[in-house]
Amino acid sequence: MKFLSAALLSILTLTSFSQEIDTLFSNSFENDYRKSNPTLKYSYDDNSQTHNYSDNWDFDNDGIKDEVYFIGTGGAHLYYFLKVVLSIDKRPRELHFIESDFPKLTAKDTVNFHKTPIGFVVTELGKNRNASIIVRLDTQTYYASKRLYRKRRIKSKDIVISFKNGKTKYGSL
Numbered sequence: 001m002k003f004l005s006a007a008l009l010s011i012l013t014l015t016s017f018s019q020e021i022d023t024l025f026s027n028s029f030e031n032d033y034r035k036s037n038p039t040l041k042y043s044y045d046d047n048s049q050t051h052n053y054s055d056n057w058d059f060d061n062d063g064i065k066d067e068v069y070f071i072g073t074g075g076a077h078l079y080y081f082l083k084v085v086l087s088i089d090k091r092p093r094e095l096h097f098i099e100s101d102f103p104k105l106t107a108k109d110t111v112n113f114h115k116t117p118i119g120f121v122v123t124e125l126g127k128n129r130n131a132s133i134i135v136r137l138d139t140q141t142y143y144a145s146k147r148l149y150r151k152r153r154i155k156s157k158d159i160v161i162s163f164k165n166g167k168t169k170y171g172s173l
Contacts, residue, residue: 027051027078029104040105048072051080051103057122057131059163060088068133070103077101082135082161089166097148098135098159106136113158125162132162134173 028044029051043052049072055065064087070080071094079099085092106119113121113134120135135158142149142157149159158173 027072032104037105042105049074049078049080053105054085058087059084059131059133060086060166061130062088064088070100073099079141082133084133084161084163084168086163086166091166093168095161095168097145097152098161099137099141100135101138101141103135125160130162130164132160135159135161 026044026046027049028046030042030044033040033042041053041055044050045052051070052067053069054067057065057068059066066087067083067085069083071083073079073081079101080103082095082098082100082103083092084095100118100120102118104119105121106116107113107121113136116136118136118138120133122131122133124130125132137157137159139157149155152170154170154172156172160171160173162169162171
């Protein structure tokens, strides 16, 4: 009986410890957002390495909130590329050239965005005040792909992504 009790206690302890380790090393921002931005809809899937920011913003102005993901690329140093699915056509836009190693919503507007070295923000830009995504790239990522960005008329580490009539538009701050 003592052996059975000791074995059961060991299994429960290891299971509990394993869950704590998984939580400790997760790439999720859920705990941060619970405090800093409790109304934000967000989830992280450790298996697919996907940050899900869907149902927070309407980029195509059809009155339905769109899907926004940052999907892990794998590897020792994990980066995430941006994926957006507009409700107007349900077509995934996988923007592999826009990669962030820290895809965290770091500000609620562009006023404080300059204070953060990494992350992204969603804000209304332009004369129509359409919601746009601004992703701040780290210096290494920007310079490694600078030619590609120049071809897309992106001239800084702050990439602006907007959508007009289902088309993806790029720019920079």
